[in-house]
Amino acid sequence: MKKYVIVDQIRNGDCFETVCDTEIEALTRANAEWRLLTDHDRNRREFYAVMCGDWDEEFGFDYNAATIIKAKKM
Numbered sequence: 910m911k912k913y914v915i916v917d918q919i920r921n922g923d924c925f926e927t928v929c930d931t932e933i934e935a936l937t938r939a940n941a942e943w944r945l946l947t948d949h950d951r952n953r954r955e956f957y958a959v960m961c962g963d964w965d966e967e968f969g970f971d972y973n974a975a976t977i978i979k980a981k982k983m
Contacts, residue, residue, distance in 0.1 A: 912964035913978070915939045918956040926970065935959045936979060943981060957981040 913935035915927040929935035939959050943951070962975030 910964050911961065912970065914960050914962070914964075914970050914975070915942070916956060916958050916960060917942075917954065919953050920955040922953070924956075928964065928970070932959075932961065932978060939979070951981075954981070 913929045913932050915929070915935055915938060916924065917926070918924040927935075927938065929938060936959055939957075943957065946954075958980035959978040960970075960972070960975040961978050963971045965971065
């Protein structure tokens with residue numbers, strides 16, 4: 910099943926993913942989350958992107974075959 914995932918990876922820290930059903934939902938949510946971050950928090954991000962790929966209930970998101978839809982420049 911195809912899903913859209915927001916990947917938020919903090920430099921030398923945690924990595925979070927938010928799963929969305931549609932591209933519009935993922936892009937809207939990612940833009941809203943990014944606007945809420947301070948400059949300090951934005952600079953701490955190593956990777957922040959919306960990706961499209963296959964989702965498996967047992968294994969989760971397949972990052973190896975995923976495509977980056979939009980990534981924020983760090």
